[in-house]
Amino acid sequence: xxxxxxxxxxxxxxxxxxxxxxxxxxxxxxxxxxxxxxxxxxxxxxxxxxxxxxxxxxxxxxxxxxxxxxxxxxxxxxxxxxxxxxxxxxxxxxxxxxxxxxxxxxxxxxxxxxxxxxxxxxxxxxxxxxxxxxxxxxxxxxxxxxxxxxxxxxxxxxxxxxxxxxxxxxxxxxxxxxxxxxxxxxxxxxxxxxxx
Numbered sequence: 001x002x003x004x005x006x007x008x009x010x011x012x013x014x015x016x017x018x019x020x021x022x023x024x025x026x027x028x029x030x031x032x033x034x035x036x037x038x039x040x041x042x043x044x045x046x047x048x049x050x051x052x053x054x055x056x057x058x059x060x061x062x063x064x065x066x067x068x069x070x071x072x073x074x075x076x077x078x079x080x081x082x083x084x085x086x087x088x089x090x091x092x093x094x095x096x097x098x099x100x101x102x103x104x105x106x107x108x109x110x111x112x113x114x115x116x117x118x119x120x121x122x123x124x125x126x127x128x129x130x131x132x133x134x135x136x137x138x139x140x141x142x143x144x145x146x147x148x149x150x151x152x153x154x155x156x157x158x159x160x161x162x163x164x165x166x167x168x169x170x171x172x173x174x175x176x177x178x179x180x181x182x183x184x185x186x187x188x189x190x191x192x193x194x195x196x
Contacts, residue, residue: 001025005035007042012089012096014116016044017103018075022110031110033077034134044114046073050135053079056125059168061149061158063175064088064120068187069143071117073136080107081129084159088147091118092188098181100156105131120147126162146178153181 002023007016020033039046050072056062064086066072076085088100105111107129115121123131149156149171160166179187 005038005042007044010087010101012087012099012101012119013094015087015089015101015119016114018112018114020110020112033110033112033132034075046075046114046134046136048134048136050133050138052133052135052139054131054133056081056083056129056131057170058125058128059163059170060125061169061171061175062122062125063149063171063178064122064147064151064154064156066090066118066120066145067137067140067143068145070137070140072139073117074115074121075112075134076105076115076121077110077112077132078105078107079130079132082106082126083123083129083131084126084162085113085123086121086156086158087113087115088120088122088154088156089118090120090147090184092185094118098154100154102156102158122146122149122156124158124160124163126159145184146175147181147184148178149175151181 005021006019009016020031023030083105085105086100086102089096
């Protein structure tokens, strides 16, 4: 049995839920989650430049990360375990600026999410997990940035109950120092003003 690629654009324009090519037989299965020609035929220009993985324990929260310089569009998938994954539209000119979408990703479902340039992303780890990143820009440390996970203006409704409560969060010192959405908005206004 084989399932072809299927692409569904989300309410946040440019972001996609992708059901990859998936074939099974008596031996097991094969998942192909990226093919440059198939993506281009669907109107998605995603040329791989870098792939990497994160390995996370239950309770880890990886906040709303993005690159201010050289934005890094990513094709995201959960290889094993379970996470609650979030994307946030951070494009100031967008009609959905500041809005987010959250969904469960898990290792039993080959679902992928295309997080485009101009978006932030993060996730709460519900079970020990491995996440796959297929990026169309290389990581650029000088541009690395993010917005705090509990920013009141974005108001992400994290499912803390799935890790036994907020007290079980595991968060890096770096993520505790991230900016607010208001600070980000002010920074972006300054960026566009300075570059007019």
